[in-house]
Amino acid sequence: MGKEIERKFLIWEDGKNYGTAAFRDWYAAMGGDTSRDIVQALRAYVLRDGVSLHQGYFPNIEGETVRELADLVGFKDKFKPTEARLRNKGEEQFYFTLKGPGGVQRDEFDPEIEKIVFARYWPGTQGSRVEKVRLARGYGEHTAEIDLYTDRDLIVIEVEVLTLEEAERLVPLGKDVTEDKAYKNRNLAR
DSSP states (O other), X not given: OEEEEEEEEEEEETTEEOOOHHHHHHHHXXXXXXXXXXXXXXXXXXXXXXXXXXXXXXXXXXXXXXXHHHHHXXXXXXXXXXXXXXXXXXXXXXXXXXXXXOSSEEEEEOOBOOHXXXXXXXXXXXXXXXXEEEEEEEETTEEEEEEEETTTTEEEEEEEXXXXXXXXXXXXXXXEOTTOGGGSHHHHOO
C-alpha cells in the first residue's frame, strides 16, 4: 500500500488543444515532430510505442465481489477505498486496484494478480470501462504518462511524484484537471 501523488493535465479533448508551451517544448525535446499538427503527431507516437490498457471499475465498492478480491490479495482495511478496478496492461500484466478519496494525493493499493483471477472478475466491470494506450516518458526527474483514450477523443498526461511539494512545483503540460472529478478514470468509464 502506498500514497499516489500525481497531477493530471488535459492535453486534448473533443477537437480542442489544451497543451501549453511547456508541453510543446517537452514534446520537441523528446524528438517529437512539431512541424505539423502536434496532436496528430502525438497520437501516432503513442499508438506506435505505447502499451494498451483496459480498465474496468466495480459499480459497488461495498459488494461481495470487491470484498472477495480484497481478501484474495491481502488487503486488510488499510484504508477506506472509494474505488475498485481491474486493469489489463498489455497482454501480460493484470492488477486489482483499490483507491481512497482525494485529488493530488490519495491512498492506493495496486497488487498484480494472475490472469485467471482477472478473467474471472472482469465481467463484473461490464458497462464501466475505459480503453487507452499509455506511453511513459521522462519529464525532468519524473515520468509523464501520456494516456490516449481509444474509446473517446481525449488525451491526458499524468505525472506521479513522491511529495506534495514536488507536485506543486510541476510546470503544467496542459489544463490542470487533477481536482476535476469529471477526469477521474472511474467517472470516464462507460
